[in-house]
Structure formats: structure tokens, C-alpha cells
Amino acid sequence: MSLLEFDAVTKIYSVRGAGQIRALDDVSFTLQSGHTTGLVGQSGSGKSTIAKILTQLETPTTGEVRLGGKPIPRRGKGLRSYRQQLRMVFQDPFASLNPYHSIGYHIQRPLQLDNVVPKEQLDDEVRRLLGRVHLEPNTVIDRRPHELSGGQRQRVAIARALASRPQFLVADEPVSMLDVSIRLGVLNLLADLQREEGLGVLYITHDLATARHFSDEIIVLNQGRVVERGAADDVILRPQDPYTQRLRTASPDPDRHFGSATGIIGGTQ
Amino acid sequence: MTAIQPQPFTDDSDSVEADTTPTNAVKGHSRIPWRFLGGRALFYLFTLWAAITINFFLPRMMKGDAVTQYLARNRNVTPEAAEALRSLLGLDTDKSLLQQYVEYLGLLLRGDLGVSLLHGLRPVTEVISQSLPWTLGLVGFATLISFAIGTIGGAIVGWRRGSKLDALIPITTFLSTIPYFWLGLLAIALFSVNLGWFPIGKAYGVGISPEFSFEFIGQVIHHGTLPALTIVIASLGGWMLGMRNMMLTVLDEDYVMVAQAKGMPNSRVLWGYAARNAVLPQIQSFALSIGFIVGGTIVMEVVFSYPGLGKLLLDATNAKDYALMQGVFLVITLSVLLANVLADIAYAFLDPRTRQTED
Amino acid sequence: MKTSVNDTSTSRPAWTPETALINTLHKRRGGYGPDKPTFWTKLGSAFAMFRNGKSIAGLSILGFFVLVAIFADVLAPYSPTAIDNTARFQPPSAAHWLGTTHIGEDVLSQVIHGTRGVIVVGFLAAIIATTIAIIVGVISGYVRGWRSEGLSALTNVFLVIPGLPLIIIVASMFDEPPLILIAAVLGVIGWAWGARVLRAQTMSLRNRDFIQAARANGEPLHRIILVEMLPNLMALIAASFVGTVTAAILGLTTLSYIGVIPVTTYNWGTILNWAGAQGAFRQDQWWWYMPPGLCIAAIGVALSLINFGIDEYVNPRLRSAGERARAMKKKGLNVNDTVTAVRPATTASPSLPTENS
Numbered sequence: 001m002s003l004l005e006f007d008a009v010t011k012i013y014s015v016r017g018a019g020q021i022r023a024l025d026d027v028s029f030t031l032q033s034g035h036t037t038g039l040v041g042q043s044g045s046g047k048s049t050i051a052k053i054l055t056q057l058e059t060p061t062t063g064e065v066r067l068g069g070k071p072i073p074r075r076g077k078g079l080r081s082y083r084q085q086l087r088m089v090f091q092d093p094f095a096s097l098n099p100y101h102s103i104g105y106h107i108q109r110p111l112q113l114d115n116v117v118p119k120e121q122l123d124d125e126v127r128r129l130l131g132r133v134h135l136e137p138n139t140v141i142d143r144r145p146h147e148l149s150g151g152q153r154q155r156v157a158i159a160r161a162l163a164s165r166p167q168f169l170v171a172d173e174p175v176s177m178l179d180v181s182i183r184l185g186v187l188n189l190l191a192d193l194q195r196e197e198g199l200g201v202l203y204i205t206h207d208l209a210t211a212r213h214f215s216d217e218i219i220v221l222n223q224g225r226v227v228e229r230g231a232a233d234d235v236i237l238r239p240q241d242p243y244t245q246r247l248r249t250a251s252p253d254p255d256r257h258f259g260s261a262t263g264i265i266g267g268t269q
Numbered sequence: 270m271t272a273i274q275p276q277p278f279t280d281d282s283d284s285v286e287a288d289t290t291p292t293n294a295v296k297g298h299s300r301i302p303w304r305f306l307g308g309r310a311l312f313y314l315f316t317l318w319a320a321i322t323i324n325f326f327l328p329r330m331m332k333g334d335a336v337t338q339y340l341a342r343n344r345n346v347t348p349e350a351a352e353a354l355r356s357l358l359g360l361d362t363d364k365s366l367l368q369q370y371v372e373y374l375g376l377l378l379r380g381d382l383g384v385s386l387l388h389g390l391r392p393v394t395e396v397i398s399q400s401l402p403w404t405l406g407l408v409g410f411a412t413l414i415s416f417a418i419g420t421i422g423g424a425i426v427g428w429r430r431g432s433k434l435d436a437l438i439p440i441t442t443f444l445s446t447i448p449y450f451w452l453g454l455l456a457i458a459l460f461s462v463n464l465g466w467f468p469i470g471k472a473y474g475v476g477i478s479p480e481f482s483f484e485f486i487g488q489v490i491h492h493g494t495l496p497a498l499t500i501v502i503a504s505l506g507g508w509m510l511g512m513r514n515m516m517l518t519v520l521d522e523d524y525v526m527v528a529q530a531k532g533m534p535n536s537r538v539l540w541g542y543a544a545r546n547a548v549l550p551q552i553q554s555f556a557l558s559i560g561f562i563v564g565g566t567i568v569m570e571v572v573f574s575y576p577g578l579g580k581l582l583l584d585a586t587n588a589k590d591y592a593l594m595q596g597v598f599l600v601i602t603l604s605v606l607l608a609n610v611l612a613d614i615a616y617a618f619l620d621p622r623t624r625q626t627e628d
Numbered sequence: 629m630k631t632s633v634n635d636t637s638t639s640r641p642a643w644t645p646e647t648a649l650i651n652t653l654h655k656r657r658g659g660y661g662p663d664k665p666t667f668w669t670k671l672g673s674a675f676a677m678f679r680n681g682k683s684i685a686g687l688s689i690l691g692f693f694v695l696v697a698i699f700a701d702v703l704a705p706y707s708p709t710a711i712d713n714t715a716r717f718q719p720p721s722a723a724h725w726l727g728t729t730h731i732g733e734d735v736l737s738q739v740i741h742g743t744r745g746v747i748v749v750g751f752l753a754a755i756i757a758t759t760i761a762i763i764v765g766v767i768s769g770y771v772r773g774w775r776s777e778g779l780s781a782l783t784n785v786f787l788v789i790p791g792l793p794l795i796i797i798v799a800s801m802f803d804e805p806p807l808i809l810i811a812a813v814l815g816v817i818g819w820a821w822g823a824r825v826l827r828a829q830t831m832s833l834r835n836r837d838f839i840q841a842a843r844a845n846g847e848p849l850h851r852i853i854l855v856e857m858l859p860n861l862m863a864l865i866a867a868s869f870v871g872t873v874t875a876a877i878l879g880l881t882t883l884s885y886i887g888v889i890p891v892t893t894y895n896w897g898t899i900l901n902w903a904g905a906q907g908a909f910r911q912d913q914w915w916w917y918m919p920p921g922l923c924i925a926a927i928g929v930a931l932s933l934i935n936f937g938i939d940e941y942v943n944p945r946l947r948s949a950g951e952r953a954r955a956m957k958k959k960g961l962n963v964n965d966t967v968t969a970v971r972p973a974t975t976a977s978p979s980l981p982t983e984n985s
Contacts, residue, residue, distance in 0.1 A: 087844070160841075315781060458914075586797065
């Protein structure tokens with residue numbers, strides 16, 4: 001069992017003409033393989049910054065990220081092998097795939113970069129991954145992103161994230177840009193994959209209902225600070241922090257919606 | 270030389286280093302945009318330095334020696350006089366390049382641009398100061414008129430999109446793909462030679478000297494109409510196309526829709542909302558293409574034998590009068606920089622956002 | 629040149645249609661399987677910005693001039709410098725379609741041969757300028773901090789310094805400047821606008837998710853720039869290339885006309901220089917001064933047509949705005965009165981739900 005530690009991370013951006021922005025303030029949590037952690041907060045609370053730091057697109061101002069007890073190297077092979085262990089699914093499937101390249105290319109690149117399979121098995125592996133996310137390989141492999149629907153694209157993005165066989169997956173609002181009718185399908189797919197591959201998932205969302213349903217543990221973030229954390233049911237049903245309480249009253253009552261499949265996803269914002 | 274410039278894209282994407290929402294931001298911007306002004310001032314100083322340095326190196330890269338050329342044309346100059354001329358022009362090569370550079374900067378600071386061989390060793394500043402007003406008057410006036418007509422016209426064409434006015438765009442674009450000089454030559458052939466409406470070339474007639482009289486001013490206007498008109502016609506297309514494209518983009522914005530929904534009169538929506546916002550990139554592109562336009566239009570002076578900087582530059586080039594060439598280039602660059610500063614001020618005046626973000 | 633773009637029949641794969649999962653967005657032969665991207669389809673999508681009426685018209689005109697330049701020796705009826713003292717200042721005739729000059733040279737042959745210099749310099753200068761623009765623009769758009777600001781300042785300096793006077797001075801340094809040198813100078817002076825536009829676009833691309841995703845996957849920098857970014861910049865690169873060709877052609881003809889570069893090989897500017905010097909404009913010898921000028925204008929129009937097409941490809945609003953307005957007009961509506969025109973309908977059903985979700 002692997003452990004990813006996010007330890008006392010503070011991130012400060014300097015913005016021209018506007019001084020400094022403290023996007024994250026002393027945030028700590030751990031991800032465990034085989035577990036899903038929900039990260040809840042309104043837009044601007046620092047959720048995306050956490051995703052960027054986890055994927056090493058940004059570096060923390062203070063604090064550090066550790067995988068298996070070892071800090072992440074800044075560059076070179078060490079960074080590459082860390083990135084191979086942690087992949088991300090972006091929020092907007094219309095923006096996260098390069099419009100110029102085919103679906104097959106998108107899945108094939110991480111396989112090549114990390115030498116996951118020998119060259120002659122590349123094509124088979126791409127098809128296997130597409131099948132894994134319930135896409136018909138023959139139909140989509142040579143298409144361009146704009147020829148697919150939003151849900152199909154997000155499945156491609158998930159397949160791409162799985163290609164390097166990571167232990168951890170960051171899903172940054174993976175369904176908020178999708179039609180309400182297909183959100184649940186994508187989330188269930190993520191949940192299935194998480195179970196079958198034993199992934200540690202960080203599920204970033206502003207939707208309390210799905211966070212509770214899919215996460216083991218929930219962290220609530222407000223203005224760059226962790227205001228509440230605990231087992232999913234505790235945080236959602238018995239929130240201690242006033243911010244979480246406000247968040248809860250502002251969103252549709254999770255219990256009322258839990259009965260129907262489509263109702264779950266109709267979050268606010 | 271009005272090329273089909275790619276339309277400027279909104280490029281303030283770098284203003285905020287992170288695309289996160291400022292939450293804990295301390296928004297402490299002062300009323301006066303010091304940072305913006307400082308950045309611009311630094312840029313202009315840098316450009317000025319670059320222009321001066323280019324100017325310094327140009328004659329030192331040339332193969333032909335100005336004095337040798339001069340001697341070839343004027344036989345009765347003694348070797349001693351030639352030597353004196355060399356040191357006067359700063360062409361004696363005993364000193365190191367750095368030394369020459371420092372001296373050159375010193376001379377510039379004192380406003381000393383050397384002497385012109387072509388104009389009987391008169392100071393370059395004096396020769397230029399005779400030509401500068403003509404260019405500023407003709408090219409400056411014509412460019413402003415063209416910018417105004419093009420921008421207003423482009424706003425109207427964009428507003429009445431889909432109407433017959435759309436045809437104006439290809440027509441003006443066609444006119445701006447024709448080289449200035451050829452358009453000028455055609456204008457002379459048609460209006461001066463065949464129809465006799467306007468005099469051929471020169472800034473004013475023979476037998477009259479510059480003075481403040483109605484006759485003289487009348488002559489200047491009569492002589493300047495054709496060149497000015499050609500500049501306007503040839504450069505109109507770029508402004509019109511740019512403004513129209515910007516209008517089409519702005520008209521799709523929600524605030525224009527809201528203004529209309531509020532029942533605001535169309536003319537106010539057009540000029541007060543849509544055009545006001547569409548003109549901002551237009552001014553920016555005006556500032557940046559001034560150098561381009563001025564460069565192209567001075568060729569016009571050659572065609573019309575107009576006594577401005579363009580003609581001066583060409584005459585100096587043909588006679589290899591380096592001091593004069595350098596001087597003219599420097600003055601043209603300075604004028605363009607000045608025009609840029611003015612455009613910047615206009616931009617900052619029209620767009621309060623300049624106070625927070627910069628180019 | 630681009631006729632083969634849509635030809636995918638040779639590469640059509642033989643598998644059975646699989647349309648169960650995909651609602652086919654495929655327009656060409658809907659119902660069949662997707663086309664496998666081959667060299668040709670890839671090339672086709674790389675040139676997608678040229679697939680519209682305006683661009684094709686422009687490319688055709690340009691192609692015509694390129695052919696004339698290539699086959700000038702075959703096409704020209706006379707040598708451009710062949711002197712015929714018996715036929716001076718002659719208006720167009722069967723022997724000389726575009727008349728003759730002051731020493732009896734054939735104007736048509738001069739125009740045909742002159743095409744070569746114009747095309748060569750135009751394209752060479754544009755290649756040089758576009759190369760510099762891509763390097764400076766993309767790098768200054770991708771890196772951050774002082775490096776980016778420095779390159780941007782350099783670009784603006786080149787933009788602000790008046791180019792033509794500088795070229796006049798530089799060209800005067802040489803007695804017989806070769807065409808390559810003129811093209812190089814025009815290119816070195818003309819890259820800045822393209823670099824500026826590319827920088828802005830690269831900056832916005834850099835923050836896009838698919839670039840972030842590539843970085844998070846560990847793609848090396850050179851692949852991010854060359855494979856992920858560059859294809860998405862193709863339309864802008866093409867536009868800046870076309871713009872530079874126009875500027876270079878105008879620059880070359882202008883410099884030739886004012887006699888700064890006495891090029892031994894003919895170009896359209898040189899012809900106009902001779903025509904001007906021999907007073908053709910004052911003696912109504914239109915056959916001498918009209919054709920070269922019209923050729924410059926024609927090539928300018930061709931290049932702007934290409935750029936119009938690219939503009940509309942990059943910014944579809946430019947195209948749709950006019951079409952939408954015309955469509956509304958047909959229904960008797962004025963675009964700028966949309967709100968008032970619809971108002972009766974809204975007042976008729978005041979219970980209409982507000983859609984502000």
C-alpha cells in the first residue's frame with residue numbers, strides 16, 4: 001500500500017499590480033492507494049492549485065509532497081517516475097485533448113513515454129485501454145477529439161490517465177462540464193476503475209452529494225485552508241465547521257436526492 | 270507599404286501569472302498607474318537607445334567613404350581640407366570604436382548631428398529642420414485623417430453588417446494593396462497632367478517664398494491635396510478592416526445586448542458602447558504600425574518631389590551623405606516614438622484597465 | 629497543390645461499420661467507418677484554413693504568378709532587354725501586346741521576366757521573417773519572466789523602428805545588392821508583427837489544459853512546442869507568412885522604383901522606375917506604367933484574399949456575422965433591432981420562465 005503525503009503546503013502567487021495571493025495556506029492531507037478522498041470547496045478555494053501541485057505543474061512555496069516517504073525530485077528521471085505514478089483527469093474534456101491529434105495518439109504517448117509495453121504491443125494496449133473505458137476502439141482510435149461527444153472525450157482522458165498504470169489519480173471536477181444525463185455514467189466508471197485497479201483517487205468537486213457518495217474521506221477547503229475533514233458521512237451529514245454548514249444548506253439536500261440516479265448530480269453553480 | 274497586417278489578438282493573457290481566482294488578494298492598486306507608465310518609459314528609452322546605436326554603426330559598416338565620394342565630385346579640394354573634413358565627420362579611425370561611440374553620444378546630447386556634405390557643409394539639424402514641418406504636416410495630417418475615416422467607417426460597416434456597405438471592405442483593401450508610389454504616379458497622370466486640377470509636385474509654386482499670406486497658404490493646400498489624398502486612400506483599408514473585425518467581435522458581447530435591451534437608442538449603443546470598446550485595439554495597432562506607415566509614406570515625397578524628410582533621405586542616400594542620412598533616420602524614429610507616446614496616452618485615457626494590466 | 633487534400637479513397641480501411649457508440653459527425657460519407665489519418669488527410673487538416681472560397685481564389689491567382697515566374701523564359705515573346713530602335717514608345721499591337729519602351733524593349737516580356745524577382749524576393753523574405761517570428765514569438769510566449777519580457781521588448785523595437793528608411797540606408801551600402809541580400813534585409817526587418825501575434829497566441833495556448841496535460845505526462849519541452857503547440861499555430865503562421873510576402877513585395881517594388889537597388893534582373897518596380905524616368909506618366913504611355921502596377925495590385929489582392937480566408941477560419945464570427953445579418957434581413961428583421969423585434973412575443977407570454985441557471 002502506497003502513501004502520497006501532501007505536507008504543510010503553502011502556495012503564494014504574485015500577481016502584477018494586485019500584490020500577493022495566498023492560494024493555499026498550510027494544507028496537509030494524505031492519499032492512500034485503494035481509497036477515494038473527496039476535496040470539496042467553492043471555486044477559488046484552492047482546489048485546482050492542489051491538483052497542479054500534485055501533478056508538479058506548480059511547485060509549492062513552502063511545504064512538500066512525498067510519495068512513499070520520499071520527496072518529489074524537481075526534474076529528471078525521478079520526476080518522470082513520480083508522474084508515472086500520479087495522473088490527472090482535467091475538468092474540461094473539450095480543452096484537455098489536443099484538437100490536432102487523434103484519440104489513438106493521446107493514449108499512445110504516455111505508453112511510449114513511460115515504456116509501459118514493448119513497441120509491437122502498443123496498438124493492442126491502446127485498444128485495451130479504450131475498451132477499459134467502454135469505448136469501441138475501432139470507431140474512435142483514429143478520430144479527432146472534436147468528432148466525439150463530451151462524455152466520450154472524458155472517457156478518452158480517463159484512458160489516457162490510466163495508460164501509465166498509475167497508483168494515484170487526480171480527478172479535477174471530472175463531470176462538471178458534462179451533460180447532467182451522462183455524469184453518473186462517467187463517475188461510476190471512475191469508481192469501478194478505482195476499485196479494480198486499486199487506485200488512490202483524489203476526487204475534486206464542489207458537489208457535496210457525489211463527494212459523499214464516491215469518497216471514503218472528505219476534505220473541505222475554504223479560501224486556501226482546510227476547514228474540515230473526516231469520514232464522508234460525518235462531514236456531510238454532521239458538519240462542524242460553519243462554512244461546511246453553509247455549503248450544505250446552499251446545495252440540494254443529499255439525502256433527498258440519493259434515491260434517484262439523475263438527481264444526484266444536479267449540483268449547484 | 271500597407272501590408273495586410275494580421276489583426277491584433279487580445280494578448281493580456283499574461284497579466285495574471287496564475288489562472289486561479291484571487292480570493293485572499295490584497296487589491297492595493299494606486300490611482301496613478303506608475304508601474305504601467307514606468308514600463309512604457311523604459312521601453313521607449315530602450316528603443317531610442319537601439320535606434321541611436323543602429324545609427325552609429327550604419328556608416329561604419331559602409332564600404333564607400335563619404336569623403337572619397339565627395340572628393341570625386343568636387344575636384345578642387347586639397348588633401349588637407351579632405352583630412353579636416355574626415356575628422357569633422359568623425360571618420361578618422363585612430364580612435365577606438367568605444368571612444369567614437371561615447372563621443373557620438375556626447376554630440377547627440379548637444380544636438381549636434383554633424384554637417385551635411387550635400388548641402389554645402391551646413392549643420393544637419395538646420396537642413397532637417399527645414400524639411401521636417403513639411404513631412405509632419407503632410408504625412409501626419411493625412412495619416413490622422415485616414416485613421417479617423419477608417420475607424421469611423423469600419424465602425425459603421427461593422428454595425429450594419431450584412432448590408433451593401435460590406436462591399437467597402439474589399440474595395441478599400443484593394444486600394445491598400447497598391448503601392449503608394451504607383452497610386453501617386455497615377456494620380457499625377459490623371460489629375461495633374463490630363464485634367465490639370467492640381468500642380469505637379471512641390472510644396473508650393475515657383476516665385477513665392479514661405480510667409481504667412483493667404484496666397485502662400487492657398488498654394489500649400491493646393492499642392493498638398495493630391496499627395497495627402499493618395500496617402501488617405503492607400504492607407505484607409507487597413508484601419509477600416511481592423512475596426513470592422515473588432516466591431517463584429519464586440520457586437521456579440523453581452524453588454525451590447527443588454528444596452529439594446531434597456532431600450533437605449535441605437536446611436537448610443539453604437540458609439541458609446543460598441544465602438545468605444547472596439548477602438549482600443551485599434552489604437553494599439555495604430556501605435557505599432559506608425560513606423561510602418563511613415564516609412565511607406567515618405568516614398569510619396571519622392572513621387573511628388575515634396576520637400577520633406579523622405580526626399581531628403583533619398584537625396585542623401587544617392588549622394589552617400591552619411592551624416593544627413595543618419596540625422597534623417599534619427600528624426601524619423603524620434604517622430605514615430607513620439608507618436609507612439611501620444612497613442613499610449615490616448616489608450617490609457619480611454620481604457621481604465623490599463624491601470625492594472627499592461628500589454 | 630491542394631487538390632489531393634480530400635482524396636482519401638485510397639486509404640479507406642476495409643473494416644465493417646461500427647456506429648453503435650458514436651453518433652457520426654462525419655460528413656463526407658456518413659455511415660462508413662472513419663478515415664484513417666494518412667499523410668494526405670493530415671496534410672489536409674494542416675491546410676484546413678485554406679479550404680474556403682476566398683483562400684482558394686487567392687491561391688489560384690498566386691499560383692498563376694508563380695507559374696509565370698517559373699516559365700518566364702518560355703512565355704516571354706522577346707528578351708526583356710532586346711532593343712529595337714525601329715519600335716520606340718509603341719502602343720500595344722499584335723507584335724508587342726503591351727507596347728514598347730523608349731528604346732523599343734517589349735513591355736510584356738519585361739513584366740513576365742519581372743515576375744521572377746518579385747516572387748523570389750517575396751517568398752524568400754517571408755520564409756526568413758516567418759522563421760524568426762516563429763522562433764522569437766513561440767519562445768517568448770512559452771517562457772516566463774524577464775526572458776519573455778526581453779524578447780517582447782525586442783519585438784516591439786523592431787515594430788516601432790521605421791523599416792523602409794532603414795532598408796534604404798542599408799541597401800545604399802551595396803553597389804549591386806544581390807536579390808538574396810534584399811530578401812534577407814526585408815525579412816530581418818519584417819518579422820516583428822508575426823512574432824507579436826504568435827507570442828500572444830502561444831501565451832494563451834500555454835495555459836490550455838491539453839498543454840498542461842502533456843506536461844503532466846512528462847512530454848519533453850521540444851515535443852510540447854513542436855508537436856503539441858505548433859500545429860495549433862499553423863493558421864496564424866500562415867497568416868503572418870502571407871502578410872510578410874505582401875510587405876516584402878511592396879518593399880521590393882518601392883525600393884526598385886526609387887532606384888535604391890538598381891537590380892540588374894528586372895522586377896516590376898524597376899520597370900516603373902524606367903517608365904517614371906522616361907516620363908511615361910506625363911505622356912500618357914499607359915501601356916508602360918499600368919501593367920506592372922496592376923500586377924503588384926493583383927498579387928496583393930490574391931494575398932489578402934488568402935488572409936481573409938484564414939481570418940474567417942480563425943475567427944468564425946467574422947464570417948457568420950454577415951451571413952446571420954443577411955438571413956435576418958430576409959425575414960424582415962434588422963440585426964441591430966433584435967431585442968425590440970422580439971419584444972411583442974415576450975410581452976404576450978409574461979409567464980415565460982427566466983433562464984438564468
